[in-house]
Amino acid sequence: MLRVLTLATLFPDATRPNFGIFVERQTRGLAAHPGVEVQVVAPIGLPAWPFCTLKRFRAFSEVPDHEEWRGLSVHRPRFLTVPGAGGRFHVGALVHRLRPLLAEIRSRFPFDVIDAEFFFPDGPAAVALGAELGVPVSVKARGADIHKWGHEPGVGVQVRGAGRRADGLLAVSGAMREDMAAIGLPRERIRVHQTGVDQDIFVPQDRAAAKRAWDVSGPLVVSVGALIARKGHQVVIEAVARLPGVSLLIAGQGEERAALEALIDRLGVGDRVRLLGPVRHGDLPALFAAADVMALASASEGLANAWVEALACGTPIVITEAGGAREVLTDPAYGRIAERSADGFARAIAELLSNPSPQEAVRRGAARFTWAANTAALVEHLSALVEARRSRCDAGNAQLCG
The missing domain is CATH 3.40.50.2000 (Glycogen Phosphorylase B;)
Known part of the structure; x- marks a missing residue:
């Protein structure tokens, strides 16, 4: 024992x-x-x-x-x-x-x-x-x-x-x-x-139906992480502001919320960018599965659980070259590593939206994380x-x- x-x-x-x-x-x-x-x-x-x-x-x-x-x-x-x-x-x-x-x-x-x-x-x-x-x-x-x-x-x-x-x-x-x-x-x-990652819980779903549950239609980007400067949510907000018709849902809570709300107001994207606050972990599979892209502009990471949970749901990721990013993104189907800037993230997100990979191909990126x-x-x-x-x-x- x-x-x-x-x-x-x-x-x-x-x-x-x-x-x-x-x-x-x-x-x-x-x-x-x-x-x-x-x-x-x-x-x-x-x-x-x-x-x-x-x-x-x-x-x-x-x-x-x-x-x-x-x-x-x-x-x-x-x-x-x-x-x-x-x-x-x-x-x-x-x-x-x-x-x-x-x-x-x-x-x-x-x-x-x-x-x-x-x-x-x-x-x-x-x-x-x-x-x-x-x-x-x-x-x-x-x-x-x-x-x-x-x-x-x-x-x-x-x-x-x-x-x-x-x-x-x-x-x-x-x-x-x-x-x-x-x-x-x-x-x-x-x-x-x-x-x-719980491979029986984080699974691909019908993306259109999953979007309706979050009151979204059209291209959707999701970001999951504490609302702190290190996670770089402001970068993702500014990137999505450059992509007409694309919505963004951010799940998390933290000290940066007021600053992010002010940024959303200043950019005039309140109709397509929402701060969801804390989302129960049990609700994250439905959120990831609804997204066309999961984006997280972290300044530093070890290996973020959100990366592999999104992949398991068949959702490609756009992330910075932080921590184990290259250990996860071993195939272009799984997503992109982008420069930590609004332009860099906007380009990577647009590329994935215009040329999406099949959900099952993306999901293979999480297969070894059990x-x-x-x-x-x-x-x-x-x-x-x-x-x-x-x-x-x-x-x-x-x-x-x-």
Whole structure:
């Protein structure tokens, strides 16, 4: 029996049902694997009073400390964050909060390995606690945890230190592995671990009928991602503004909403560009299937789940050369890599609209991204770390053994 403690600050809850949904889906696959048991610790960072009374934090008071979440046993400890400190104190506060909790969990669930699903602050905290408990630690890099936190003053050193001390490292794409190596992490110990997509749920549909459900007729572009500058929604809006008769639906929420609304008004495209707000993950297959093109102008990515989910629905994608873009777009039928500009995206979208590929040809681009493959690779990776630790313990290195 392989017992895994999954540590993930990127994990959904009742207030954020889409937050880290791909981590949840991966973890459910792991827990369903024969011979594997999983417990999840999904910490929630909250500032001290009076900041914790702000509207965006108040809803967390309704989230239980422990619950059964979609078949998983999930602990949700709160840890202290310091506004304006650039994350410098996140790791220390998280270790302080998790130390007694992990000891309590381990007294009844003797986990063999800690699986940290985001590099910051999860990774450094997991490595510190793993050393104390004598269990191996794996840390996975997904995108912003390396691209942002890996370069942040006062925080990057914690990220790099955790990467060098972790027993195992995972990256969502080959490009992500190179980005990790570029900040000094040991490339030879980084395993590429690609995401999955539910191939029975994300499927092609009758596109005209799917459009009617969203009150759209004519060519449709869809963009899915948080409304933050890094996702580049303004680029896609300006691109669609250059394409008469083309509609755009954007699913997501975030700090850029007001700025995007102002841009839509300024460009006079409110009749064909809509901000949908947050869309339930279960509704995304219908949204992707309605689109002629999915466009996402990200400044950086690891390997976006939205890319492969759109492909599985038979919808080609237009994306920037970010992260694992070239690892996904291996055939022109799957879409285009475009310059991160309105003109660049407008040209690529227009090309796909004028010469569409059959939905089944596009769908082949997602065929290798399965949750079964994701689970099998993760079980193999974590089992190897546990076996390596046991071998070293058997060889007499008592300091490694809990």
